[in-house]
Amino acid sequence: MTPITEVEGRRLALSNLDKVLHPATGTTKGELLHYYATVGAAILPHLRDRPVSFLRYPDGPDGQLFFTKNPPPGTPAWVNTTPVPRSDAPRARQVMIQDLPSLMWAANLVVEFHTPQWREDSPAVADRLVFDLDPGPPASVVECCRVALHLRERLAADGLTAHAKTSGSKGLHLLVPLVPAPSEQVSAYARRLAVEAEAELPRLVVHRMAKALRPGKVFVDHSQNAAAKTTATPYTLRARRLPTVSAPVTWEEVAEVGEGSEGGAPDPLVFLMDAIAPRLETYGELLAPLFDPDAAGVLP
Incomplete structure (x- = not known):
């Protein structure tokens, strides 16, 4: 039976929590999800307002890996998507991870998160x-x-x-x-x-x-x-x-x-x-200047 959990008012079905994804360390999918829940406040600003690509590895790094920019089948209606300019797919859309429920939904797919250097309101x-x-x-x-x-x-x-x-x-x-x-x-x-x-x-x-x-x-x-x-x-x-x-x-x-x-x-x-999590406690968010307009430099 797939456990259902509620994250900020959204109901999520989290699957295969005991599945070992990293045999070298015995790391389970449940531990992976716990990691993202713990560091959500740190990773979300880097994801927010950017179209997200996924490298999926549902059976761990030794299983099949596949890279996708398209919203996965079954993406909930409450997960934001945005149109993106792509020559190969004029009407393409990509997922945006705007909040903790969206993050946990994506993490349940077992993915690496990849983002461009631009925001969805200013492509390229x-x-x-x-x-x-x-x-x-x-x-x-x-x-x-x-x-x-x-x-x-x-x-x-x-x-x-x-x-x-x-x-x-x-x-x-x-x-x-x-x-x-x-x-x-x-x-x-x-x-x-x-x-x-x-x-x-x-x-x-x-x-x-x-x-x-x-x-x-x-x-x-x-x-x-x-x-x-x-x-x-x-x-x-x-x-x-x-x-x-x-x-x-x-x-x-x-x-x-x-x-x-x-x-x-x-x-x-x-x-x-x-x-x-211990590094965040020790150092705080070392990449905070990326979000400070006063820290932005002008390209020569």
Whole structure:
């Protein structure tokens, strides 16, 4: 029998709560839902007013994974959707997660949350810039931190303030709050900085995606600034062997890891879901400046 629960006046059918999604840790679907209920106040501002894409992994990360931008079959009428400009589907709509009931409904589908850099009322006008720093083995998050520190200084030279989070996988994401600007302009600027970084740190950075170029280097992925692209939302769980989270980190943590080496702590800057509530208590919302109009920088 599927248990029914009420969240802020909405009745939700939550299924398979005892199902183990991460065998390595024994993490169940019920624990996943508890995580999202606990961090709802932190993740919702990052989801709200943005069309959401889902990477679904209903049988865990070892099962079938599928990415969808369309509202899933059976989406309740009370879950908001919004029209989105898509060349392949002129009348396309996507889900928006505006409140805790919508969050818990989506979490019950077992998903990663992915969002664009723009809001639904201004398609293709970005209010943030993103860099995805992805290490090519044997490079690791250590090298990603070094590149992040370099990009932080470069962005600061243009009056822009970067904030860091883990990808929830091997790398880092940098997020920069912007006075809204066309996605095309943000993309061009991000690409220019990635090319500059490769020129200045040729042994450490590559700006092109080709796998042959990436061993031992950090790929500075600027492409997620394109209007059609999305990035893992802060605080989302990832479909990985362990229940890792795309978690905000302090620049002190980034610097400490960047000064380290491969012989340091195993998997530095990897945070499992149980670590997030204590981190919020300790640090608060490290990405709060993303929502402060006074913290937004003007694109050069």
